Amino acid sequence: MSTLAPPVRRTLALTKANARLLVRNRTTFLYALVMPLVPMVIVFASGGASDAAGANAVTSVLLMAVLFPVFYNVLSQVVTxxxxxxxxxxxxxxxxxxxxxxxxxxxxVAIALAVAVVTVPVSLVAGLPLPSNPAVYLLGALVSSVVFAALAFWTAAWTRNAEAGQMTSVPVMVLAVAGTLVAAVPDRVAQVLEATPGGAMYELVRTGWYGAGGVGDAVEPLVVLAAWGVVAVSLARRSMRWEPRV
Structure with missing residues (x-):
């Protein structure tokens, strides 16, 4: 007899079913698994470069991991x-x-966290140092995954069909990718970008990987991500549609 509570058993059973469907859908699986690996080329290219370049490379990998296996995959599944x-x-x-x-x-989320873990040995081979604060790095990956999953449920609420998801996903993707420009823009613009999910992820990578500013500096970007998470969950709960749009 299983010792798991009924809600846990139901959730795990549905999760296994959804994972099987993800693997069977070749297009979705390609986006979910391959896309996060593409930016690892940037990691190799940044080996031995500055801390900012290395942080940007690792952030790009994590962004692809939360945008495709998490955000776009959840959006597609919910709408379909x-x-x-x-x-x-x-x-x-x-x-x-x-x-x-x-x-x-x-x-x-499991795929995104796996990508975050695999990025560590890949980066080491590429010439980057090991994360100085791995807990901060992994916590950032987990919180980011939750935020983008919530944003996916909210986006699904106003996405008419699966094909429309290619367009309705653009605002969130732009919001995420803009954060990677933090190191390349003037300070005033950087302050604005740091308030985006992508910007907060970049700061967490700098702190978690390179120890920039110490662990204390991880608090602000974590608060930024948490705030985005609260807003996204609230919007998703209020606007979630469980039946086809008419």
Whole structure:
């Protein structure tokens, strides 16, 4: 007899099913697994370069990991299964809305965290140092994954169909990628970009990987990410659609 509580068993069962569907969908799986690996070329190119270049390279890898396995994958799954009435049918049983949402997000989050871990030995081979504060680095990857999963659920609420997701995902992607420009823009602009999810991720990588400013400097970017997470979850809960848009 299983010792897991019923909600945990249901969530794990749905998560396994969603993971299998992710693997079977070649296009989605390609985006989820291959895209985060592409920026690792940047990591090799930045070997032995400045701390800023190394941090930017690692941040690019993490951004691809949270944008494709997490954000775009969750957005695509929610919209597709909503339109196929899968979400509606799930809600007629014992499964709660929270369990459904978690089971959709967890496979992508697991891939993102795996990419974050794999980036460490790859970076070492490329000539970058080991993370000086690995806990900060991994915590940043986890919190970022949660934030972009929540943003995906919110984006799905106003995405008419799976094809439209290619357009509705653009604002969030721009918001994320803009943060990687922190080291290349004037200070006033950098201060604005640091308030974006991508900018906060960059600062966490600098602190977690290079120890820039000490562990205390990780508090501000973590607060920024947490704030984005609270806003995204609130928006998603208020606007989430479980049935097809009319």
């Amino acid at each position: 299964r909503r339109d196929e009435l899968v979400l509606k049918r799930l809600r007629t049983g014992e499964v709660t809305d929270r369990e459904i949402a978690l089971s959709i997000a967890l496979p992508g």
